[in-house]
Amino acid sequence: MDRNVPGLSRVILQKLNMKSYEDYKSAMDGRKSGSDFGIRTYFDMFQKMEDTFKFCAECKKLPDALPDPKSLRRCKRCQNVYYCGVVCQRANWPLHKKFCKKLKLVALDRLVEWLIFTGDIPFPTETWTKPAWDVKGWEDWFSMQEQLEEKLSAIVAGRYMTLLWANAGKPRPEDRELCESIRRLVTDFHSRPLTIGLGLRLFGINPLARPLTVHVVGASHVETLNTRPTDYDELTWMFPGHQGMEMVMVGVDVVDGPIMRPPLAMPAPQGRVYLSSYKGLYHDFWESHVETKLAARPDLVVGFHPGFHACPDLLAGWLPTLLLLRDYRLPVLFTVYSEQELKASLQILVELETNIVGYANNPFASLRPEQVYSSPNKAPVYCSSHYIALLGAEASAVPGAEGLEDDYDDCQGGEPRAAAEGGSIASGLG
Numbered sequence: 001m002d003r004n005v006p007g008l009s010r011v012i013l014q015k016l017n018m019k020s021y022e023d024y025k026s027a028m029d030g031r032k033s034g035s036d037f038g039i040r041t042y043f044d045m046f047q048k049m050e051d052t053f054k055f056c057a058e059c060k061k062l063p064d065a066l067p068d069p070k071s072l073r074r075c076k077r078c079q080n081v082y083y084c085g086v087v088c089q090r091a092n093w094p095l096h097k098k099f100c101k102k103l104k105l106v107a108l109d110r111l112v113e114w115l116i117f118t119g120d121i122p123f124p125t126e127t128w129t130k131p132a133w134d135v136k137g138w139e140d141w142f143s144m145q146e147q148l149e150e151k152l153s154a155i156v157a158g159r160y161m162t163l164l165w166a167n168a169g170k171p172r173p174e175d176r177e178l179c180e181s182i183r184r185l186v187t188d189f190h191s192r193p194l195t196i197g198l199g200l201r202l203f204g205i206n207p208l209a210r211p212l213t214v215h216v217v218g219a220s221h222v223e224t225l226n227t228r229p230t231d232y233d234e235l236t237w238m239f240p241g242h243q244g245m246e247m248v249m250v251g252v253d254v255v256d257g258p259i260m261r262p263p264l265a266m267p268a269p270q271g272r273v274y275l276s277s278y279k280g281l282y283h284d285f286w287e288s289h290v291e292t293k294l295a296a297r298p299d300l301v302v303g304f305h306p307g308f309h310a311c312p313d314l315l316a317g318w319l320p321t322l323l324l325l326r327d328y329r330l331p332v333l334f335t336v337y338s339e340q341e342l343k344a345s346l347q348i349l350v351e352l353e354t355n356i357v358g359y360a361n362n363p364f365a366s367l368r369p370e371q372v373y374s375s376p377n378k379a380p381v382y383c384s385s386h387y388i389a390l391l392g393a394e395a396s397a398v399p400g401a402e403g404l405e406d407d408y409d410d411c412q413g414g415e416p417r418a419a420a421e422g423g424s425i426a427s428g429l430g
């Protein structure tokens with residue numbers, strides 16, 4: 001592999017089965033020969049990525065199944081979906097036209113995403129000029145970024161942006177479209193730390209008062225592949241003067257890399273966000289590390305798209321963790337991809353008799369649209385589009401738990417009660 005190719009898309013990693021950071025790094029360092037992956041140049045890299053989207057969106061045929069694999073044609077408008085021929089393209093249009101515009105953004109963003117690997121995105125940020133509770137969403141966040149236009153223009157005019165469009169096999173979009181794409185990817189990048197910050201505010205946990213520990217439960221390659229120790233620094237800008245925060249990524253699919261270092265037994269260093277990881281199940285981690293005081297008890301537990309609503313097997317895997325979080329009365333924030341997921345997840349949490357403090361649209365959801373890979377003609381989803389806040393068991397479900405109500409009030413503190421805006425469970429589920 002070309003030593004100068006500084007990044008690979010997640011899509012390529014999946015396609016090449018390079019889930020581990022070690023594989024990724026050895027490919028990057030050129031320790032594996034180019035022939036192993038068939039990527040020698042930037043052009044190869046972008047082609048390989050595009051290959052994973054090459055199947056007929058109507059009949060689902062792959063290029064190999066066609067008499068001439070090259071006959072696959074791409075929708076000119078979105079440059080995202082492919083067809084085996086005119087017949088399939090025409091048959092698909094009534095459905096595809098509803099999503100074509102959004103799919104154009106999806107296709108653009110997955111190319112521009114490469115600039116996260118090269119380090120161009122995100123642009124440097126500074127201490128928030130407004131208190132955290134005055135920043136109600138991305139519009140407010142962008143309004144705090146000084147010289148935003150200059151920062152965006154610098155990325156658009158950068159070396160890697162030029163390299164990208166010289167090799168992408170698609171025409172370079174207008175600068176305005178590239179700026180919009182960069183903005184969406186910046187929200188995608190910062191969505192996780194800002195959602196954690198939102199969780200702290202929802203539960204009235206004050207990072208200025210004491211060092212904090214946050215467990216990211218069910219972490220996978222999505223949260224940990226190629227994650228740098230500085231990736232959650234936006235929390236330091238959000239809470240200037242904080243006493244130190246540790247984010248521990250816990251999950252069976254945690255990827256080895258720069259943040260694969262043991263959780264701290266001591267408080268996190270003042271004014272810094274420290275990332276660490278544990279590869280394994282949460283309840284095992286709890287037993288081996290939290291109960292033995294090798295790791296701190298969490299002030300907040302966050303799960304990005306846990307997915308336990310999806311099938312009985314996943315729920316079975318999550319069950320010991322969900323019960324642990326409930327029975328130890330830990331403040332928990334889960335995020336989901338869509339309203340549909342929200343409803344299904346709430347249903348399960350009600351059945352488990354957890355106390356749902358609130359749920360709502362996440363003001364710091366990623367603004368980057370993502371398509372359902374195998375069937376693109378569906379409404380795109382957004383990472384962490386909604387959140388659910390939980391604390392302990394439902395009062396009525398626990399005999400003799402009269403103290404719960406008071407604790408709950410303490411926990412809310414004097415901070416804005418955004419969780420309450422989501423409405424009660426009764427109104428949400430009918």
Ligand SMILES: [Zn+2]
Nearest residue numbers: 056059084088
């Ligand atoms: Zn077809």
Ligand SMILES: [Zn+2]
Nearest residue numbers: 075077078100
């Ligand atoms: Zn299209």
